[in-house]
Amino acid sequence: MLVATGFIHNYGPYALVAGGSYGLGAAFAEAIARRGVNLVIIARNENQLSATAERLSATYGVDVIAVVADMADFEDVRTQLSRLEVAVGLLVYDAAHAPIGRFEDVPEEQLAQGVSVNVRTPLLLAKMLSGPMIERGRGGIVLMSSLAGGQGSPNIAAYAATKAFNAILAEGLWKELKPRGIDVLACLAGAILTPGYQEAEGGRPAPGTLEAAVVAEQTLRALGKGPVVVPGAVNKVGRFVLTRLLSRRTAIDIMAKNTGGLS
């Protein structure tokens, strides 16, 4: 309870989870609701979003506001959030667009959508929400990155590059905003058992694959302790080997063995 009280003070009264209706985003929303913080959750599918909002509100007794929006459209997200008049003390940016396939086969609009959902909107949302957090002298921002963003990742090259952007953005903001009372964290996740991953992977999960609830919990516990969290022991070792021990060329070759089979 002591932990939850500190969490509410630091990151309440409302947390915004972008992509909070299912998968990892819903796991983040649930872990936050369990800590007693109210929620704004955003997703495109209204039915799924409302069902999650009702379930979390009924289970944890917190206010859960469901906002139907496409994170590709930052201007619409900003307009809808401005109407809510709630103080957001924590941003968890989970939603992502991941075009998979050979670069020559991925349509231009899919690449542009990836940049909008994974780069433009989290950047502008962090800018928009950090202003009031700075005024209050407290808050938190979690940006979802990926082990795929640690080196080039064939077959998901553009997606991996957007995840590198989030990791580097979070590290810079971590240092810059820490003295203003705001904790920023990049979550460099390995494979997570979400509907999105299962659809892309198809076969057996990769080594070190984690449940979404485990990733959400380890990430929230790491908030305020450093700029980066890598959930799971296997993934921590994997990241160390890929980014510190191996040459870039070898790291890319190894990543290609994992990401080359995604479809």
Ligand SMILES: NC(=O)c1ccc[n+]([C@@H]2O[C@H](COP(=O)([O-])OP(=O)(O)OC[C@H]3O[C@@H](n4cnc5c(N)ncnc54)[C@H](OP(=O)(O)O)[C@@H]3O)[C@@H](O)[C@H]2O)c1
């Ligand atoms: N899954 C993995 O193995 C894995 C590994 C490393 C990193 N990650 C990162 O973890 C995060 C979650 O990954 P995930 O793919 O597995 O997804 P997920 O957590 O299952 O997220 C899907 C959520 O995002 C929403 N969403 C997706 N696109 C959206 C959009 N354009 N606008 C609004 N909401 C949107 C979905 O609802 P709607 O569809 O209704 O909009 C749903 O609520 C991503 O940032 C991903 O890069 C995942």
